[in-house]
Amino acid sequence: MGAALAGHLIFAAVLFGGWEIASRFALVDASFLPPLAHVCAILWGFLHDAAFLGDLELTATEVAVAFLIAAPLAISSGFLLGERLHLAETFNPVVHLVLAVPQSIFLPVFILAFGIGFLEKVLFGITHAYFIILVNSFAAVRSIPPALVAAARVFGATRSQVYTRIYLPAMLPLILTGLRLGMILCIIGVLLAEMYASRRGIGRLIFSWGESYQLPELMAGILIVSILTIAVNEAMRLLELRVGRFYRSAAGS
Amino acid sequence: MKVRHIRMLLIAAAAVAAWELMVQSGLVSPIILAAPSDIALAAKKDGAVFLRALLISVTEIGMAIVIAWTLGIIFGLIVGSSYLVAAATAPVLSSIFAIPLIILYPLLMAWLGVGPLSKVVFGVLAGFFPIALNTIDGVRAIDRGYFNFARSIGATRLETNVLIVLPLALPAIVSGLRVGTGLVVIGVIVTEMLASLGGLGYVISYHRSLFDTGHVYFGMALALLIAFGVNAALTRLDRRIGHWRLRERGES
Amino acid sequence: MPIIEVTGLAKEFRSGRAVVHALRDVTFCVDERRFITLVGPSGCGKSTLLTIMAGLISPTRGEARIEGALITAPMPDRIGMVFQDPTLLPWKTALANVEFPLALRHVDPAARRKRCTELLDLVGLSEFADHYPHELSGGMRQRVAIARGLAQDPRLILMDEPFAALDEQMRTRMGHDLLEIWEKTGKTIFFITHSLTEAIYLSDTVLVMSARPGRIIDTLAIDFPRPRDLDIIGSESFGRIRNRIWHLISERQE
Numbered sequence: 001m002g003a004a005l006a007g008h009l010i011f012a013a014v015l016f017g018g019w020e021i022a023s024r025f026a027l028v029d030a031s032f033l034p035p036l037a038h039v040c041a042i043l044w045g046f047l048h049d050a051a052f053l054g055d056l057e058l059t060a061t062e063v064a065v066a067f068l069i070a071a072p073l074a075i076s077s078g079f080l081l082g083e084r085l086h087l088a089e090t091f092n093p094v095v096h097l098v099l100a101v102p103q104s105i106f107l108p109v110f111i112l113a114f115g116i117g118f119l120e121k122v123l124f125g126i127t128h129a130y131f132i133i134l135v136n137s138f139a140a141v142r143s144i145p146p147a148l149v150a151a152a153r154v155f156g157a158t159r160s161q162v163y164t165r166i167y168l169p170a171m172l173p174l175i176l177t178g179l180r181l182g183m184i185l186c187i188i189g190v191l192l193a194e195m196y197a198s199r200r201g202i203g204r205l206i207f208s209w210g211e212s213y214q215l216p217e218l219m220a221g222i223l224i225v226s227i228l229t230i231a232v233n234e235a236m237r238l239l240e241l242r243v244g245r246f247y248r249s250a251a252g253s
Numbered sequence: 254m255k256v257r258h259i260r261m262l263l264i265a266a267a268a269v270a271a272w273e274l275m276v277q278s279g280l281v282s283p284i285i286l287a288a289p290s291d292i293a294l295a296a297k298k299d300g301a302v303f304l305r306a307l308l309i310s311v312t313e314i315g316m317a318i319v320i321a322w323t324l325g326i327i328f329g330l331i332v333g334s335s336y337l338v339a340a341a342t343a344p345v346l347s348s349i350f351a352i353p354l355i356i357l358y359p360l361l362m363a364w365l366g367v368g369p370l371s372k373v374v375f376g377v378l379a380g381f382f383p384i385a386l387n388t389i390d391g392v393r394a395i396d397r398g399y400f401n402f403a404r405s406i407g408a409t410r411l412e413t414n415v416l417i418v419l420p421l422a423l424p425a426i427v428s429g430l431r432v433g434t435g436l437v438v439i440g441v442i443v444t445e446m447l448a449s450l451g452g453l454g455y456v457i458s459y460h461r462s463l464f465d466t467g468h469v470y471f472g473m474a475l476a477l478l479i480a481f482g483v484n485a486a487l488t489r490l491d492r493r494i495g496h497w498r499l500r501e502r503g504e505s
Numbered sequence: 506m507p508i509i510e511v512t513g514l515a516k517e518f519r520s521g522r523a524v525v526h527a528l529r530d531v532t533f534c535v536d537e538r539r540f541i542t543l544v545g546p547s548g549c550g551k552s553t554l555l556t557i558m559a560g561l562i563s564p565t566r567g568e569a570r571i572e573g574a575l576i577t578a579p580m581p582d583r584i585g586m587v588f589q590d591p592t593l594l595p596w597k598t599a600l601a602n603v604e605f606p607l608a609l610r611h612v613d614p615a616a617r618r619k620r621c622t623e624l625l626d627l628v629g630l631s632e633f634a635d636h637y638p639h640e641l642s643g644g645m646r647q648r649v650a651i652a653r654g655l656a657q658d659p660r661l662i663l664m665d666e667p668f669a670a671l672d673e674q675m676r677t678r679m680g681h682d683l684l685e686i687w688e689k690t691g692k693t694i695f696f697i698t699h700s701l702t703e704a705i706y707l708s709d710t711v712l713v714m715s716a717r718p719g720r721i722i723d724t725l726a727i728d729f730p731r732p733r734d735l736d737i738i739g740s741e742s743f744g745r746i747r748n749r750i751w752h753l754i755s756e757r758q759e
Contacts, residue, residue: 108461109473187353233348
């Protein structure tokens, strides 16, 4: 735990320290690498800029909507497939085929079909998140030790009790991992769609800054997105750990 | 065997026919779904263009793969050999991996232009993290006894790393290579779609803007071919390594 | 003629603020071509002692010498080791595993092949030369490890509970076969075990170690004639020795 923190701190120190040194001593041309202070100032400005915040909000909304649609769908599909194995037999090869295929490549087709807009970006995000959450949910159902279920039945547990007391806690760790991965992929999908063909949103902003060679804004934007996504990832990982620990202690009882 | 194959071929043929009918009859707009005939037409008309673009993409992908594999494995081997360094570094790599790397592409674009270089660099970035992380895991998982054994027979650091550590970690490394290489392929093609001077992604994008759905689908098919080809090659590699992986911990 | 001389060996480990005294003032000699066993309660420092004798770690105080030379680093041509886990390389055949230490030394391939084939024959695995570790049983893997330990023709073989992971029958078999190998090769063997029966059956001398911090509290000469029959294990004199050692070990457990 301590080592991880130290690692992060050292990395941040090297990254930002090196950045500062490079621009301070003009090792790199300022148009290539704007000074850290300048970028931070712009970043700070963004946080108070209505237009920027509006774009950030739009992207966040797209991600949230896509995730909130994909997650329940995927979890229930995974559950269904896990329970009814004969369905799994049929759909498994299809799902694995889709997973093997890089979904991001289908972006142009998506745009042809759905145009450029909120809907298309949300749908793209959904396809990214759905399959990984599905696979993890399926694995979660399959991972429940049958001995546990049998024991519960012997003790006279009802159907719903079996589901809530045994299935749910047992499945939770894997499902949470799937959700975290799904969130990452969803964000990637939405950002990619925005960068490729969109008029608004953080992805589009960052891409256009890159095109117009506005480096300070570009780097500020990248920093904000990085911090936000790392924060989301860490939050979900902590949740996974907490639940995992809880499940392990509960499983003992 | 034979009957099954014939049956599958018949089903496939029927599917293709139905597909063609769906588009021709107007049930599905030809802009959304290209008819097989459109795709074939695109192939005939601009096959050479696509082939050239394919070559460019494959070259970029190939270069990125070589560099990502080398950097990822060597980095992973070095970091993995120390418990402390691995414990500090692996979480950092995981955190960085959580960032949607695509967001860095505009930066690469600004620094390196829209030519092949930015694609290759992005591809390397995309593939590096899973390869390095898996290599670190693979090295850490090696029984400490092997290191004592290596020292007791007088092996040097280099000999230990190359002749003992590397092969022992190979199954984990190959898993990382599978994920990482897939990401390299996607990374290169997607960045070609975003902004490029050439390559398969570029050509697909170009035809999308002209609503040449047949061309778009043909290009996608080629891209999928690359993705599948790479995946299949790596699966074979994984399987060959796997035959001693399963019994490694003395299960027989 | 003592081949091994250990004098005043002490080892302390630092773990955070605490200091762990693993060994304190260990002194003994081992004569050439003898089979010596070290027994003691769990955690008394047996493995630590072996690791120092192998040159893998250095003592805090005192010294270990082989043939007069100070042991400060591994000496592959003089000291061979067999660990509890055979640590065979899974992608190499049994023969290739035995050859591995010699391959590192760039020994001529034909010569090393011949020698290692002989070694595999010695441990009774000549038919399995082309098998992979995952195709061999635990006992067979340990035999390969023993052959490998003999590959560089060391004078001394150190063995750290090599049979501990095997079931009792296999263990007894292996012990018996090890004695045959020892008699044929004339090596000096320093053997660590938990099992008093194994210790007495196998060795010329048993060193008894106290609980941590480890010291040698007694040295027993085992006078049963060789070659030794497995029947002696049930004999009265065997039982007496066993009891004696057991008391020594349990007494010191305060």
